[in-house]
Amino acid sequence: MLQTFRQSMAWLHTWFGLVLGFVLMAVFFFGSLSVFDREIDRWALPETRFEPQPMPSYDNLLADIFAGMEAEEEELEAARKRIGGELPAQLQPTGWGAYTTHRDPVLDVFAEYSVPNPKDPFDHAHGHLTLDPRIGAILPHDSLKIGSEFFYPLHYSLHIEWKQLGTWIVGVAALIMLVALVSGVIIHRRLFRELFTFRPGKRTQRSSLDLHNLTGVVALPFHFIFALSGLTIFAFLYLPVGETVLTTPVQAHLMEEAVSRGLPFEPAGEAAAIASVDAMMVEAKKRWAERGMPGEVGFLWVTHPGDRNSFVSIFRAGSDRVAFVGQGVHFDAVSGRVLYEEPPPTVIAGINEFLTGLHLQHFEHWPLRWLYLLGGLLGCTCIATGFIFFTEKRKRNLNDATLVRWVDALAVTAVTGMLVATGAILVANRLLPAELPHRSGWEQTVFWMAWLLTLAHALWRGRAVSGCLSPAWREQCWAIALLAVTAVALNWITTGDHLLKTVLTDRYWPVAGFDLALLASAAIALRTAFMLRTRERAAARIEHKELLAMEVARG
Amino acid sequence: MAEWLSLALAVGSGFLGMAWLALSLNVHWQQVRARALPPVKTLRALAAVALSVSLLLCLWADHPSIAVLVWVMAISGSALSVAMLLAWRPRWLKPVVVWAC
Numbered sequence: 001m002l003q004t005f006r007q008s009m010a011w012l013h014t015w016f017g018l019v020l021g022f023v024l025m026a027v028f029f030f031g032s033l034s035v036f037d038r039e040i041d042r043w044a045l046p047e048t049r050f051e052p053q054p055m056p057s058y059d060n061l062l063a064d065i066f067a068g069m070e071a072e073e074e075e076l077e078a079a080r081k082r083i084g085g086e087l088p089a090q091l092q093p094t095g096w097g098a099y100t101t102h103r104d105p106v107l108d109v110f111a112e113y114s115v116p117n118p119k120d121p122f123d124h125a126h127g128h129l130t131l132d133p134r135i136g137a138i139l140p141h142d143s144l145k146i147g148s149e150f151f152y153p154l155h156y157s158l159h160i161e162w163k164q165l166g167t168w169i170v171g172v173a174a175l176i177m178l179v180a181l182v183s184g185v186i187i188h189r190r191l192f193r194e195l196f197t198f199r200p201g202k203r204t205q206r207s208s209l210d211l212h213n214l215t216g217v218v219a220l221p222f223h224f225i226f227a228l229s230g231l232t233i234f235a236f237l238y239l240p241v242g243e244t245v246l247t248t249p250v251q252a253h254l255m256e257e258a259v260s261r262g263l264p265f266e267p268a269g270e271a272a273a274i275a276s277v278d279a280m281m282v283e284a285k286k287r288w289a290e291r292g293m294p295g296e297v298g299f300l301w302v303t304h305p306g307d308r309n310s311f312v313s314i315f316r317a318g319s320d321r322v323a324f325v326g327q328g329v330h331f332d333a334v335s336g337r338v339l340y341e342e343p344p345p346t347v348i349a350g351i352n353e354f355l356t357g358l359h360l361q362h363f364e365h366w367p368l369r370w371l372y373l374l375g376g377l378l379g380c381t382c383i384a385t386g387f388i389f390f391t392e393k394r395k396r397n398l399n400d401a402t403l404v405r406w407v408d409a410l411a412v413t414a415v416t417g418m419l420v421a422t423g424a425i426l427v428a429n430r431l432l433p434a435e436l437p438h439r440s441g442w443e444q445t446v447f448w449m450a451w452l453l454t455l456a457h458a459l460w461r462g463r464a465v466s467g468c469l470s471p472a473w474r475e476q477c478w479a480i481a482l483l484a485v486t487a488v489a490l491n492w493i494t495t496g497d498h499l500l501k502t503v504l505t506d507r508y509w510p511v512a513g514f515d516l517a518l519l520a521s522a523a524i525a526l527r528t529a530f531m532l533r534t535r536e537r538a539a540a541r542i543e544h545k546e547l548l549a550m551e552v553a554r555g
Numbered sequence: 556m557a558e559w560l561s562l563a564l565a566v567g568s569g570f571l572g573m574a575w576l577a578l579s580l581n582v583h584w585q586q587v588r589a590r591a592l593p594p595v596k597t598l599r600a601l602a603a604v605a606l607s608v609s610l611l612l613c614l615w616a617d618h619p620s621i622a623v624l625v626w627v628m629a630i631s632g633s634a635l636s637v638a639m640l641l642a643w644r645p646r647w648l649k650p651v652v653v654w655a656c
Binding site: 192193195196197198199200214215218219221222320321322323354357358363365367368371372374375378 | 634
């Protein structure tokens, strides 16, 4: 065994791919949904169904909002644990910020507060709010943005927050993804000759391998660059040299950099009033236009708010390019004059911004957004067909029966079960009463419970029949179709936004698009269920004939 | 509007490129044409031209950083469509090699 290099690569690809494939499936699928996270948010929070808004006035609106903000209770609790003592009643804010993109009707604002006597000089506690920038109304804290606050973090953290374990698991999975891609290319004997080969008429084992190879190879650049950029985005966590072994030099460097730019590193400790930030935004926009790149404000950050050393940093929204913000202009908050205008990024910074930006995709390019969805779904197909090939190949070997049964059940859970859970959270979002305490917690509970149920169902209904999938696949396809159609119907009943309205009379693409995607998913699930039923019946007939033949032979 | 047209042409050109590349392989050529062997060199040269044109059209429509991504992804999508056509409806690819009857 494993005598040749290719055989050892095949072993690596099979077993590492199998174990981490279950994680990668969720990463790819919820990553794909995150391409349209803002649109899913609109579907889930009907009160936010209005047009995207530019950065609102600071002087008339944001200033009051920031002043009224506080660190969140769980953040304070965590900070108390870190410093091992009580915190003062009022924490000093160290920064206020607001971020928006061309797809955001509501605005995310956040604040950082200093923690006294910290063990780590970078320690601070956070607060955040979501507001309607047209009138300054604050969204209730308990409303879950299913796209950007549930699906999106799920794809990089699995919502396992303990010691950031989930993010570590996803990091290992991304690394294994790179290994699987390289080893996959090595073991693929006819990479170019079979680049366009899919033979749906062949046996399941062969056609699933065809599809595995096809979806892996045609989107190889996408798979590779997304696994890689995912790792670089979290490099600060995976290789935290700056915050562990090099704390002092990093701090010295930051201070030196701030001094060289004329930006105060520490607060002065004296209160001072802030000048008009709206005027600073106008000035920043004027400077971008002079550089030949007119644009909108994407990110606004106030350092040491309320202090004499306070400064305001204004960044341009990167809608028309990959890097998501840039061209920062920094102003003295008290006098309002420009302290520092950032030059174009260096080559290394540029590459980093490109990798981060292409993964986080805050740019304005709808065709590319859809192509990303395609790439993500191709990744899902590649992983799912990998599971099917694994089990089909081993179904004839009776020694592998237990392994096959378990892998098949886990594959059902990871593929169709994940879709059932997704459908379930959407239905729960529309059905749970608005006044229910901890509503967002309940929505998430429904999601995880539904997923757990699909595992139980897959284990119960699992059956190894060579050449056709276990009935669990088909039955969960019915559930997906039912949930998807129910979600669309409930959206209509509870909000009055049916497709005729959102597509024709009162056009609102975020909701219409998501409803249409749900209906398309339902159609695909139904078709799959019917096809699987036809195959199961055909297989049952063959089995029946074989049994008869055996009985006849025995006499 | 001009950007959308340019992107549509880029996708079309990318699709043609991948279709010609696929048809330069014996097995796929035979799915589409009765004649035994494909004109490999001609088809691959055409594919190279079509894929380059596609990249140029992407660069014309968007900032280069975005254009590269659009091009790579459009090529992936094209390769997938060509493979699916070859699996289910190979005859639909006949028009792209109409001259080689």
